[in-house]
Amino acid sequence: MPERVAIVGVGYSDVRSTTPGLSYKEMMYEAAVRAYADAGVNPRKDVDSFICVSEDFWEGTSIFDEYVPDQLGGALRPVHTVTGDGIHALACAAMLIRTGRARIVVVEGHSKHSDIRTPHHIHNFAFDPIYHRPLGAHPYHLAGLEMNRFLHVSGNTREQCALVVRKNLTNALLNPRAVYGAEVSLEDVLGAPPAFTPLGELDIARPADGGFVMVVAAESVVDDLAGEPVWITGYGWCTGASAVDSRQWGEAVYARLAAEQAYRMAGITNPFQDLDFAEIDDSFSYKELEHLEALRLCRPGEAGTLLEEGVTLPSGEFPVNVSGGSLGVGHLLEATGLHRVYEVVLQLRGQAGPIQLAEVERGLAQSWRNLPTTTGCVIILERS
Amino acid sequence: MTVRIKEWPGTALSSKDFETGRVLTVHHKPKAEYRWDAGVAIGRYLRELKEGRLIARRCNACGRILLPPRMFCEECFVPTSEWVFVKDTGTVNTFSICHVRWDMVRLKDPQLPAVINVDGASPGMGILHLLGEVRPEDVRVGMRVQAVWKSPEEREGAITDIKYWKPI
Numbered sequence: 001m002p003e004r005v006a007i008v009g010v011g012y013s014d015v016r017s018t019t020p021g022l023s024y025k026e027m028m029y030e031a032a033v034r035a036y037a038d039a040g041v042n043p044r045k046d047v048d049s050f051i052c053v054s055e056d057f058w059e060g061t062s063i064f065d066e067y068v069p070d071q072l073g074g075a076l077r078p079v080h081t082v083t084g085d086g087i088h089a090l091a092c093a094a095m096l097i098r099t100g101r102a103r104i105v106v107v108e109g110h111s112k113h114s115d116i117r118t119p120h121h122i123h124n125f126a127f128d129p130i131y132h133r134p135l136g137a138h139p140y141h142l143a144g145l146e147m148n149r150f151l152h153v154s155g156n157t158r159e160q161c162a163l164v165v166r167k168n169l170t171n172a173l174l175n176p177r178a179v180y181g182a183e184v185s186l187e188d189v190l191g192a193p194p195a196f197t198p199l200g201e202l203d204i205a206r207p208a209d210g211g212f213v214m215v216v217a218a219e220s221v222v223d224d225l226a227g228e229p230v231w232i233t234g235y236g237w238c239t240g241a242s243a244v245d246s247r248q249w250g251e252a253v254y255a256r257l258a259a260e261q262a263y264r265m266a267g268i269t270n271p272f273q274d275l276d277f278a279e280i281d282d283s284f285s286y287k288e289l290e291h292l293e294a295l296r297l298c299r300p301g302e303a304g305t306l307l308e309e310g311v312t313l314p315s316g317e318f319p320v321n322v323s324g325g326s327l328g329v330g331h332l333l334e335a336t337g338l339h340r341v342y343e344v345v346l347q348l349r350g351q352a353g354p355i356q357l358a359e360v361e362r363g364l365a366q367s368w369r370n371l372p373t374t375t376g377c378v379i380i381l382e383r384s
Numbered sequence: 385m386t387v388r389i390k391e392w393p394g395t396a397l398s399s400k401d402f403e404t405g406r407v408l409t410v411h412h413k414p415k416a417e418y419r420w421d422a423g424v425a426i427g428r429y430l431r432e433l434k435e436g437r438l439i440a441r442r443c444n445a446c447g448r449i450l451l452p453p454r455m456f457c458e459e460c461f462v463p464t465s466e467w468v469f470v471k472d473t474g475t476v477n478t479f480s481i482c483h484v485r486w487d488m489v490r491l492k493d494p495q496l497p498a499v500i501n502v503d504g505a506s507p508g509m510g511i512l513h514l515l516g517e518v519r520p521e522d523v524r525v526g527m528r529v530q531a532v533w534k535s536p537e538e539r540e541g542a543i544t545d546i547k548y549w550k551p552i
């Protein structure tokens with residue numbers, strides 16, 4: 001039986017809309033120092049391996065992995081990069097530990113979005129160069145297409161998507177890590193300038209800078225460390241069809257299959273009952289509803305009703321994105337999944353301060369790699 | 385041609401075939417622009433270059449003087465302790481004689497990139513820059529060199545504020 005694995009330390013570098021005073025290296029150092037203090041580890045002696053998530057085009061430097069060791073305490077140590085979301089890296093860390101090859105692994109992800117002067121052009125670079133890019137549409141047109149089909153097949157409404165925006169921006173007001181908290185009305189969201197109809201301007205998560213570092217450890221060493229463990233009991237990830245002309249529009253199949261893997265591993269049969277809360281992808285408002293259904297937290301077509309009935313509010317039976325999500329906190333590129341995990345860890349430890357939920361034992365974090373991908377990750381975290 | 389093969393098989397393509405659309409390809413020129421925040425350490429380093437000086441950071445845990453400066457010591461994993469000016473003289477650690485430019489144009493006057501261990505910084509620390517006022521055949525590992533700066537009006541807070549390093 002492979003060892004159990006826990007997150008024993010978490011740290012972050014302040015989430016902001018811009019960070020002109022700090023280099024990405026200094027941001028990473030700040031997050032790492034906090035995570036190591038939380039876990040009670042010395043990276044120069046105790047850590048067996050370091051895993052970062054980054055995408056060269058966002059960073060503006062190819063083979064970016066070469067630039068990460070120093071500021072994590074990983075110089076001349078095993079280091080590698082996953083060009084995926086932070087939850088991909090956490091799964092790698094857990095598996096590395098379960099092989100017996102490592103006992104303590106550090107995972108890092110950051111966004112220095114404000115360094116990118118042409119973000120939509122970089123985004124466009126992820127699109128197929130031969131039969132998609134030449135059309136010349138803004139990359140977010142894919143979100144408009146996806147939202148329209150999702151609303152059409154699921155029966156959820158445009159107004160319910162606006163409710164997601166109102167909920168998450170309101171939640172963000174109480175979260176010290178959130179940049180975009182605001183009191184908005186349904187009319188504000190629906191009356192915002194149209195962007196990629198049915199998607200309006202306020203339905204789109206705005207970018208932010210920020211960094212996260214996590215220390216992951218084997219059960220055999222957890223007791224020797226200072227950090228309060230949160231156990232990783234399930235994870236899964238999945239990528240669907242990339243073809244924009246024939247993918248399964250209207251359903252987040254990747255999230256459903258990633259969740260199935262994670263649920264099986266964690267012994268979850270009824271996610272709504274077996275889990276207490278979730279931090280899930282809401283890069284665009286409709287994605288929260290689409291992902292709720294894909295994660296089997298409700299039946300197809302019922303996510304909007306769940307929201308209207310208050311079930312997913314912080315005070316509801318199953319709070320979703322109490323942190324404010326990406327809409328409220330800001331989108332953090334590859335670090336987005338790590339931010340969600342960070343929020344789940346704080347909740348399970350009872351350290352979430354003004355946004356603390358009562359009596360939570362088991363939570364889920366889910367990420368999507370944003371447009372144009374059909375890639376998603378799911379992780380299950382537990383207190384005991 | 386060889387004894388056995390009088391004519392090589394295949395269809396030759398010229399750049400004209402691509403330009404005139406005889407062969408179909410798709411072009412895309414990425415618009416990738418960045419403006420990196422230099423941060424605390426490198427921000428100060430660049431400001432001092434504008435003043436015609438090289439600045440480093442001392443780590444009081446290991447005693448090393450780190451150049452270029454950084455706010456953390458990668459060996460000790462602690463914050464570095466103080467700013468230290470170092471000299472603009474040093475010793476060639478290694479060098480290369482580049483006869484070919486990046487676009488494969490052969491150079492009459494080769495470029496001379498070199499790693500220079502800067503006086504005042506810890507051993508093995510310094511700057512990767514260019515050598516000048518020296519014939520390629522005269523460059524040696526261990527050669528003593530000094531920075532040749534642009535005039536104060538020309539300096540802009542970049543590593544190119546040093547034109548090159550010359551022998552002393």
Ligand SMILES: [Zn+2]
Binds near residue numbers: 448
């Ligand atoms: Zn040191």
